[in-house]
Amino acid sequence: MAADPDLDVPAEEPREPPQPQVPPQPEPDPAEEEKRRREAEFALLNKEIDRVERKCRDYEATAMGTIDEAIATLELYKNKVMECDEDDEEALENVVKEFEKVWSEANYPSRVAPEAKPAKDMLACVGKLGKAIEKVCPKEKSWENATWDLKEHPIDRDALKEVIVNHFYRVGRFDIGDLYAESEGGELADVDPNAPKPIPPERREAMKAPFVEMWNVTWQIEREGDLSGLKTWLERNGDALVNKYTGAPPRVEFLLRKLEYVRMLTGHHRGSSGEEPDGKRARTEGNGAGVGDSGDVDGAAAAVAYGKEHFEKFTRLRDSKEANEVRRLMAAAVYARVGLENSPYRDIERECREIGGVLNPYTFDPDLRKRMEETAKGTEEDLADFEEIGSAWWELVNEFQSSHCILAGQPGEPPLLTIYNVGVIAMPTLVKAAQVARARGQDWNKVECIPADIDLPDKYMFRSIFVCPVSKEEATPENPPMMLTCGHALCRETTKTLAKPDGSFKCPYCPAVSTVDGCLELHL
Template sequence: MAENVQAALKEAERVVKKQKTCASKTIDAVDTLIREIAAARKRILAEQNTDAGSVLQELHKKLDRLDLTSQLAKETKDLHSAVNKLSKALDKAFVPDICKASREVQFDKGTLNQVIAQHFYQTGRFAVGDTFVREAQIPDSHALKEPFSAMHEILKEIRQHNLAPALAWAAEHCEELAATGAAAFEFKLHRLQFLNTLQQHGPGAALQYARMHFDAFKDSQMAEIQRLMGCLCYIKRPTSSPYADLMAPSQWEEVAREFARQCCGLMGQAYESPLLVSVAAGTVALPTLLKLATVMAGQGNQDLKTCEQLPVELELGNEFVFHSIFACPVSRDQSSPANPPMLLPCGHVLCEQSILKIAKSPTRSFKCPYCPVEATRSACRQIIFPDLQ
């Protein structure tokens, strides 16, 4: 799959080069044509006794010798050939009909519409979100929009190098930030404001700002404060100083991302749009699902669209693992507070519901499905995952 995509990308590069060459040759040909016609017209107008017919005949002969039409036809043909090769490469790299991987799953349309609207608001596309909310007739859309509207207003100010709104927000939510282990975020804002003051107004103003705001962080951020004081000595050559990383322009975008992350966290929302993550995960799983659909269709007795549970695990990668999980090897269901993972005396782990189904009774002994050791429900111990949702 990856090789086919790389081949398609190479064909796309060839198409781009051919298109540029074709456009350049076409412009040159048209300029030549205009130049020759203008010269013939000038000659006819300048010489009263000149036979216009003979001038036009000469023009036709000269244009025939230049053969501009054939040159343009060749370039256009080469471009069309490259586009056809790209089309074949894309067909080979991507499955044109992905509907084979779809399953008959019932969605709550209202909830899905809210997720889509939230995606637009979370990514700052408020005009599109308002139009979608209106056309989808989503109730209480103000509650969806308002938190993200305030967040993006502050993000806009941060990107314009104005930290005052962000500092006010951090001060207002300092207790909530401390409760989530993000108390250092307020210091990050003060640190960037100190550096901005240093660059804009000089060491005196920066030192005064540090005296006003750094005292509250002297116990937890002393090492970082000492580094910031070192910046005062290198104000005339910040890019070559040992503290160049602190003065890098990228600090503003990093603070903007961190603010969005903390703001979404306090709202009880994920930093990444849930819709965007779902689409990305589906994109990763799609090749496996398409292969699975083909295999199941060939067997004749199964259909991916109607099966209640996938017969294989889908590996999405670590970027899609957001908390500790346990999937029962028997039922393949993810554990939950109502169906926790249980450790058998033999060391194997099953979900509680699987144990009850195998034993058929809480007091009846049963054999572990992976080894011959017998156990009872009372002999199994629940396993606690600290971050299990």
């Protein structure tokens, strides 16, 4: 039967497709969100610090280059004046006029003045760093009028002065260290009888002695790319640096061998007095066997022989970082003919590259740095490649200085730098803890245990920490860890809590029974 078109039949409404069931998203943890936010802020702050450091190095290089150029000009015209005949006034006048013209055109004073571009760039970066610090660590108004009670917390001014002088010696600023060591406290000495006194010369020399050889070798590496001083130092101290548990040789020796190997592989090897190490030559001269500066056949063969001789002891621990690097270094020799920069191992070439006869373009050649930054401008990968250039040299210098200081009975890292790095990490937590203490009416100076964890890198953990597995409290001198007869450890207060009237208690982790008096105190 046909449908009547005149009948008003309501149209069927279209049905919406079923929506997929979205599982409920867990609410973000505010603490984790705050932690990620702070980490991002401090990452940006570290970038600003690095930028200021680079700009300061650029300005220092520009200023020192300008001063050296001015001195050379003065010496040149001084000699010209000395060569003039005393009776030849015309020749003398011509030399003076020529000097005035050259000096005016060179305009040395304006090139190092605060208004010059290098100085402006440096000062602008310093200003931005101050704003970045204020953003990450806002000033606490309640701390503006805070005072440090010197009677309750006395400071040994002379010891503090020695720490500061030691830091200057440690970072190679012997001139500033001597100047500060000889100072008598200035105006402070007139109003404070406890002002620090000058450090005696014999004490200064004793403080300086551990660092003199270190910086002589460092400057030899940084300024000339010469590794002979470091090799001599390693021959004398290498055995003391061997890991007494694994027998692994020191990493500073591996980095030295790595740089020597890559120098030979890329055809730029040079030892002390222009000779190759162990009598080997990394390049061919005049016989047509080489294939250019990017790598040559004889250089690759000499590099492989050098690697077989010196890398074997670093591969004994098969899963070590050095063993993995040795495998890549030896495989890179296959690409010596085409050049490492055109191979899958180009990162090795970048790490070990020397630029302009020096190790780091940032410090010694700001113009080169500017050109490289312009060519690297674009992707983050390009910028990362640029930052990687010469990194193996700086790792070698840092590793050598750390090893040298440890052998001399000094910390591997400058103590003031450690204080700064730990302070940057811990300050936000300490500020919050101080706010909580003040809100509870507690005296912040008398708080023995901070009610929060501060996550520090392992290298800044200078003592063992024990947390009781039962009470979850950190051990203190008043509540030390105690070892039970079964070998497990608990805090003393926990053992007393678990003990029966006769002093015995069952270990929470095994069936053994111990007594409070039978536990041994552990000294961390």
